[in-house]
Amino acid sequence: MAIIGAHALLYTSEPEAVRNIFRDVFGWHHVDDGDGWLIFALPPAELGVHPSEGPTFDSGIRHQLTLMCDDIGATVEELRGKGVEVRGEPENEGFGISTTLVLPGGLDIMLYEPRHRTAI
Numbered sequence: 001m002a003i004i005g006a007h008a009l010l011y012t013s014e015p016e017a018v019r020n021i022f023r024d025v026f027g028w029h030h031v032d033d034g035d036g037w038l039i040f041a042l043p044p045a046e047l048g049v050h051p052s053e054g055p056t057f058d059s060g061i062r063h064q065l066t067l068m069c070d071d072i073g074a075t076v077e078e079l080r081g082k083g084v085e086v087r088g089e090p091e092n093e094g095f096g097i098s099t100t101l102v103l104p105g106g107l108d109i110m111l112y113e114p115r116h117r118t119a120i
Contacts, residue, residue, distance in 0.1 A: 012105030
């Protein structure tokens with residue numbers, strides 16, 4: 001058996017708008033699987049496995065996609081300049097400095113500059 005990759009899914013009431021952000025703002029490579037159904041190549045990724053306890057789990061979150069950057073201040077400034085809504089200012093969470101990207105259709109994604117060792 002060979003695991004060849006991972007495929008993440010995001011659910012939103014505004015898929016076209018979110019696809020446009022990934023394509024036009026983030027500039028991610030993609031393929032069109034037909035009828036504008038874009039499949040995006042993700043940047044290098046890592047996977048953390050967390051316990052089912054604590055404030056994140058207690059709030060109802062069971063799986064989470066987060067985006068990592070190497071300079072959160074510059075990244076937030078650039079994204080805001082391109083029209084992406086960023087909720088509040090980055091905060092030190094211990095594991096890294098984080099904020100939330102608010103994407104169309106009620107899709108919140110954490111953006112963070114890691115302060116922990118990374119696997120990538």
